[in-house]
Amino acid sequence: MTAPTDQPRDVRDEDRFDEARLDAFLKRELDGLEGAPRIQQFPGGASNLTYLIRYGQRELVLRRPPAGAKAKSAHDMLREARVIAAIRPHFPFAPAILASCSDPDVIGCDFFVMERLPGVILRRELPAKLGLDETGLRQLCTGFIDRLIELHRVDTSQPDIAALGKGEGYVARQVAGWSERWRRALTEGADPHEDVLAWLAEHQPPGEAALCVIHNDYRFDNVVLDPADPLAITGVLDWEMATLGDPLMDLGGSLAYWVQADDDPVFQSFRRQPTHAAGMLTRREVIDYYGEHSGRNVDNFGFYEVFGLFRLMVIIQQIYYRFALGQTSNPQFAGFGDAARYLGQRCRRLIRPAGA
Helix, strand or coil, X not given: CCCCCCCCECCCHHHCCCHHHHHHHHHHHCCCCCCCCEEEECCCCCCCEEEEEEECCEXXXXXXXXXXXXXXXXXXXXXXXXXXXXXXXXXXXCCCEEEEECCHHHHCCCEEEEECCCCECCCCCCCHHXXXXXXXXXXXXXXXXXXXXXXXXXXXXXXXXXXXXXCCCHHHHHHHHHHHHHHHCCCCCCCCCHHHHHHXXXXXCCCCXXXXXXXXXXXXXXXXXXXXXXXXXXXXXXXXXXXEECHHHHHHHHHCCCCCCCCCHHXXXXXCCCCCCCCCCCXXXXXXXXXXXXXXCCCCCHHHHHHHHXXXXXXXXXXXXXXXXXXXXXXXXXXXXXXXXHHHHHXXXXXXXXXX
């Protein structure tokens, strides 16, 4: 059965830009574009924005930062384009980059354009038309992890790949960097969670489990499934935070979004992918499967799980900070301050059994 593909919507008012200037830029950069473009926006994503641009039957995808974004390191579109271009020859599930632009006179910010990878992208609920039973969902889940393991096996000795990150010291840089970002994003009345920051600093491993290409935002809503065969992953999207780093940090980041069926109602409200469905692996099963099939030791995974939740807490708080400053009016962000506070409490619940 063919499943429905991910569909765009009309562009939100706050996310509009000068379409005529974009049209002129694209026609200078790409051959064969005719007529006026039809521009729509994909609904997913609370950080960078993604648009579908149609010229007749040809479909392009544009990625840009949100309005009001100030931290270039968190929304570096040109870097993301370079990363994708470097990874694609070694990991063919990355999309092809077609053009990038640093001229603010075009749409007011840096952006890049890539090929569209048509297919099914899983959101909060599992589409019934996928036709997957519990066995099929388990196979989909293990295939999802297998693709991550495949990325982690890319040869990092190749010059284009070696240039993607700083190498050793990744874990320490992440703990220090995300702690600093957290402190800068605090809003009035926010819990500073200094105990969580201190625990991460004290319990971080002395080095990396390995240095691999890591995606750093690997979730079901960042992979593309073949509409005719939803067990087949045909593309991986959103490479903004990809780098060379610790693969267990990558897995921990994925698990921060992995809401399972027996989680509390508040965490259930966070769910943006159907990991609760019968047949999906639990977080513990994901860790064990990854360890068995990657050959990596996952016996002491507690730090990576807490760090993944902490990093998500910071991301959510950064978005709420922009909302509190009036840099975005998207009403879905109004509750992000409470969401960050909850994730901090979730970190504490994981920390306390560890004796902290």
